[in-house]
Amino acid sequence: MSVYSRQAGVIGGVFFGAALSALLTPLFAPLSTGWRAAVTVLLYAGLMGTGARTGLRVSRLARLRTTVAQSMPEACPKVLDTSVIIDGRIFDICKAGFLEGELIVPTFVLDELRHVADSADALKRARGRRGLDILQKLREELDCPVRVEEWREEDGAEVDVKLLRLARRLNGAVLTNDYNLNKVAGVARVPVLNINELAGALRPVVLPGEEMTVHIVREGKEPGQGVGYLEDGTMVVVENGRRRVGETLEVAVTTVLQTSAGRMIFTRVKGAEQKAM
Secondary structure, eight states, X not given: OOHHHHHHHHHHHHHHHHHHHHHHGGGGTTSOHXXXXXXXXXXXXXXXXXXXXXXXXXXXXXXXXXXXXXXSOOOOOEEEOHHHHHHOHHHHXXXXXXXXXXXXXXXXXXXXXXXXXXXXXXXXXXXXXXXXXXXXXXXXXXXXOEEEEOOOOOSOOOHHHHXXXXXXXXXXXXXXXXXHHHXXXXXXXXXXXXXXXXXXXXXXXXXXXXXXXXXXXXXXXXTTOEEEEOTTOOEEEEETOXXXXXXXXXXXXXXEEEETTEEEEEEEEHHHHHHHO
């Protein structure tokens, strides 16, 4: 803290104490002259001293806040790719306040979204329009700092390459849920935030022996296996569940396998596990 800021705080506190004392002095007019003078002196001394100490504390607190604000790194801009916009979870992440900094939408990503939204395929058209709706919701409902970045290159580079170039130029990070782009960004030493990795980190830990309820929706690849999914999309493989497709079963976890594509949980039907024991 500088000497000048301390002095300013103390002087301001002294003047405030003196002004408050002047306002309170008329209250002691009924007292005799001697008592009135003594009380007035004590009042001025007490309030001016208190004001000086308070002003010093306020100046210290203001200086501390300024130092903390200056020491905090500024959030870098996040360059969005097409997949993360269409995915839509970015809206919920921003709404929860876990994403800071300006969101950058390159013009070539916006063009790609419009192209998908105009596709003859109904599914692609719905996905493209969903992405455009997500961008509009980010701007209007959350008032997020979304900026369209003009980027016109005629060298025929792929979209992923353009994203990495733009992120490097802006000293920002790429925000995606594309596995391949995540790997390429790591090789190019460009910061990348993968929403799928965030979702995986937030999934509750499942340990062997735990029980859960799963609905078998299809047959598995291996003989006898049935496959179901948890609410977060995690695949659950049920041993001897092939004949139970369409049923909801109580199962016990036997193994948890983490793969590059996500997490797989291997289970056994609860009754079958007890018989095996």
